[in-house]
Amino acid sequence: MLRFTDEHEWLRLDGDTATIGITAHAAEQLGDLVFVELPKVGAKLTKGEAAAVVESVKAASDVYAPLSGTVTEVNEAAVSDPASIGGDPQGAGWLYRLKLDDPADMDALMDEAAYADFAK
Amino acid sequence: MSPLAAGASPPAAAKPETPSLARTPLxxxxxxxxxxxxxxxxxxxxxxxxxxxxxxxxxxxxxxxxxDVSHMGQIVLTPRSGEADDAARALEALIPVDLLGLPEGRQRYGLLTDPSGGILDDLMVARLPGRLVVVVNAANKAADLAHLRKHLPEGIAAELVPxxxxxxxxxxxxxxxxxxxxxxxxxxxxxxxxxxxxxxxxxxxxxxxxxxxxxxxxxxxxxxxxxxxxxxxxxxxxxxxxxxxxxxxxAGLPLHGSDIDPGTSPVEAGLAWAISSARRQGGARTGGFLGSERILSELARGPARRRVGLRPEGRAPVRAGAPLFAEESGGAPVGRVTSGGFGPSLGAPVAMGFVPTALAAPGTRVFAELRGARLAAIVATLPFVPAGFKRG
CATH class of the missing domain: 3.30.1360.120 (Probable tRNA modification gtpase trme; domain 1)
Structure with a gap:
């Protein structure tokens, strides 16, 4: 299940764990990324709190936790080569994985068509 | 996502098409x-x-x-006498540069100072037959024109030209x-x-x-x-x-409104090189510009703080507004980052800011506060990237 937030993040659910990243639209708006800071594995995140930072040459942006849960894995390749995120933001450019407190929370988020309309 | 810090450049998320905005010819x-x-x-x-x-x-x-830099202000100073020298002499009351000694067909970088020695704007002054052409920052052009008209004598016309x-x-x-x-x-x-x-x-x-x-x-x-x-x-x-x-x-060049402003003096800003020897103590026309008392005193005794280059250790950009500390923990801020981001040619973060003179020597380690942590940054000589000017 692929879902999107109005903060331009995507989540792909696999079991009770969501892989999270920034959308292609967000990556295009940000331009070339030069720095990424990801949460620590094991961190407990509450929906809406700042979970990660992505920075382009000219600006830093917060990436908020789209749902509550526990961080199980982070994408070290994205940290060591932030520019690579822009090449495949909704695939290899994922940021972190979150074991959701309640996977049913996914249902409240936008599906692909709704997000495409939102990001227009 | 939301922008945390946009530094000196326009924010990425800003929406265009506000009808009141002017457009350039391009x-x-x-x-x-x-x-x-x-x-x-x-x-x-x-x-x-x-x-x-x-x-x-x-x-x-x-x-x-x-x-496209059409948004910048092009101000032409035309003396009624037709002699560019008259405009140069008059403008010397507002800019600590040797403008009488500026040959036709040359320009100099200069600073428009205020009575307290702060920087109203930085600009270029070019001498052409019978006139001076001054190029000023976009955000300051109306204020600069008003300042020039207020202080220049009646015989010198100042016009913002399209x-x-x-x-x-x-x-x-x-x-x-x-x-x-x-x-x-x-x-x-x-x-x-x-x-x-x-x-x-x-x-x-x-x-x-x-x-x-x-x-x-x-x-x-x-x-x-x-x-x-x-x-x-x-x-x-x-x-x-x-x-x-x-x-x-x-290139280590200051941006007015970020790195320099009326709260910073030319000497603090590391722009003493732009003050001609003719206008300094012992020069042919010492002082005689707004704020000369403070500026000449700082040239003689040194300023209390200095604009410096900063190379943050690690890869995290340190941006405008970040407080600077002398120590890794404790103590009050000693300065502030005024511009910062990522240097694409260096492949590393770069910044500029003000620190007390005691911490301004290249190689000094200071600490910038970023998202609650203190990151080490090394004071560096400017420019970060060697200039490619054709001086010869």
């Missing part, structure tokens, strides 16, 4: 080149084109970039412009009136990137045609305000 050209437009100093300006900031920055350092202004910057700029005008023999800071495609233009060999290059003033109604002709050369890419900011940051 507006349509920007849109044709895939520009993302943002509000800047009352204008709708390109922050980047389809190539993107990083590519535009690198292309300027490797080849040539074309920048016109397109294009910067062509980079190691291939001279080759490209040389196909349109006789500029090959110009040196850094020369100014020359030339015809480009038959249009009367004023060219200076200068810029805001640290590279060799030119700024070209032209009639508004010919700007698009001339810009298109320059862009038709495969060496030239259009470059937006985003890369303009990262290029000038790497």
């Amino acid at each position: 507006h349509a050209l920007h849109l044709r080149n895939g520009a993302r437009m943002v509000p800047f100093a009352g204008y709708e300006m390109p922050v980047q084109y389809s190539a993107g900031l990083m590519a535009e920055h690198r292309h300027t350092r490797a080849s040539a970039g074309l920048f 016109g397109g202004l294009i910067a062509l910057q980079g190691p291939k700029a001279a080759d490209v412009l040389g196909r349109f005008a006789d500029i090959a023999t110009m040196r850094f800071m020369d100014v020359r009136e030339v015809a480009i495609l038959g249009a009367p233009c004023l060219v200076s060999r200068s810029g805001y990137t640290g590279e060799d290059g030119f700024e070209i003033a032209m009639p508004e109604d010919r700007a698009e045609e001339i810009a298109e002709a320059l862009l038709a050369d495969a060496s030239v890419l259009p470059v937006g305000l985003g890369a303009r900011d990262s290029l000038r940051l790497e």
